[in-house]
Amino acid sequence: MTQRPHCFALRPARLTHPLLHLGALLVCSASTLSAVAQSEAPDPLKLVRAASYNELRASNQGHTFRYRTHSIDDGKSSTKEIIETRDGDMSLLVEKNDKPLDADAEQAERDRLTKLKADPADQARRHHKKSSEDDRDNEMIRLLPDAFLYTFLGMEHGPNGPCYRLGFKPNPAFNPPDRQAQVYHGMAGELWIDQSEQRMVRLDAHLIEDVDFGWGVVGRLFKGGTILIEQKDVGERHWENTLTRLDLEGRILMLKSLKIKSTDESSDFQPVPNAGYQAAIDLLLKERPNSTAGAPR
Numbered sequence: 001m002t003q004r005p006h007c008f009a010l011r012p013a014r015l016t017h018p019l020l021h022l023g024a025l026l027v028c029s030a031s032t033l034s035a036v037a038q039s040e041a042p043d044p045l046k047l048v049r050a051a052s053y054n055e056l057r058a059s060n061q062g063h064t065f066r067y068r069t070h071s072i073d074d075g076k077s078s079t080k081e082i083i084e085t086r087d088g089d090m091s092l093l094v095e096k097n098d099k100p101l102d103a104d105a106e107q108a109e110r111d112r113l114t115k116l117k118a119d120p121a122d123q124a125r126r127h128h129k130k131s132s133e134d135d136r137d138n139e140m141i142r143l144l145p146d147a148f149l150y151t152f153l154g155m156e157h158g159p160n161g162p163c164y165r166l167g168f169k170p171n172p173a174f175n176p177p178d179r180q181a182q183v184y185h186g187m188a189g190e191l192w193i194d195q196s197e198q199r200m201v202r203l204d205a206h207l208i209e210d211v212d213f214g215w216g217v218v219g220r221l222f223k224g225g226t227i228l229i230e231q232k233d234v235g236e237r238h239w240e241n242t243l244t245r246l247d248l249e250g251r252i253l254m255l256k257s258l259k260i261k262s263t264d265e266s267s268d269f270q271p272v273p274n275a276g277y278q279a280a281i282d283l284l285l286k287e288r289p290n291s292t293a294g295a296p297r
Contacts, residue, residue: 044151044164045145047198048148050198063274064083066269069265069266074262080094083283084280086275143174148171152164162195164193166190190203190204197237218252219253222249225247225249226248227246229241230242243266
């Protein structure tokens with residue numbers, strides 16, 4: 001399996017008349033965005049520093065969710081049911097290429113989870129590996145304020161309300177602390193920041209030149225690659241990635257070709273009790289999800 005780059009790792013009320021309510025909402029939203037645009041433009045660097053700080057200090061402890069992720073990798077798709085736990089995420093594969101698993105594949109998934117439930121040491125190793133990956137993602141987020149030069153471009157409607165829209169390009173004065181951060185020297189694009197929560201909502205980046213990288217291996221990514229990451233508040237002020245799309249080409253060790261073309265979409269977020277991983281496995285095995293319901297497309 002090709003190792004993916006760590007890119008860091010965005011109620012109906014009672015209505016007297018739906019159309020009148022929608023019209024009032026649009027007028028109000030337009031007025032808000034116009035007022036912000038007409039006021040003094042915010043300092044984009046301060047916005048990024050605040051958002052970076054909030055991303056790093058954010059903790060979802062005590063807020064665990066269940067959701068579905070639909071993934072497309074090299075033209076093949078899969079759908080997983082995922083439950084977050086204090087011991088790490090648990091997942092159950094429920095579809096391949098948009099079709100429910102056959103009996104043998106479904107039994108193999110059940111056997112895998114049953115074996116994992118009986119081996120806490122294995123789960124501890126998996127959780128430790130994921131925590132190390134998260135640490136690398138967090139380091140990339142910490143470097144964002146210094147790695148780029150930012151420009152305020154205006155306001156946009158985001159998934160949870162108004163967002164600051166910033167453009168960014170490489171900061172020539174930035175000195176990457178390691179090979180992982182060297183990718184920032186060849187990246188430009190847009191960053192959206194939620195106005196209310198000051199959280200990063202959307203990162204839309206493209207490579208403007210070939211760049212070296214060091215995500216566990218030495219390689220190079222070619223100019224023209226794109227990275228799109230979106231997250232939002234899915235409830236209870238719990239932020240989750242809802243879309244990650246990578247389209248990258250390059251070489252590993254200057255010999256082997258590298259091509260990453262993948263999309264991960266997550267949806268159907270539902271809060272669940274903050275339990276251990278074994279309880280999540282029991283829930284996944286007991287409540288066999290409907291393989292065709294709610295998978296994002």
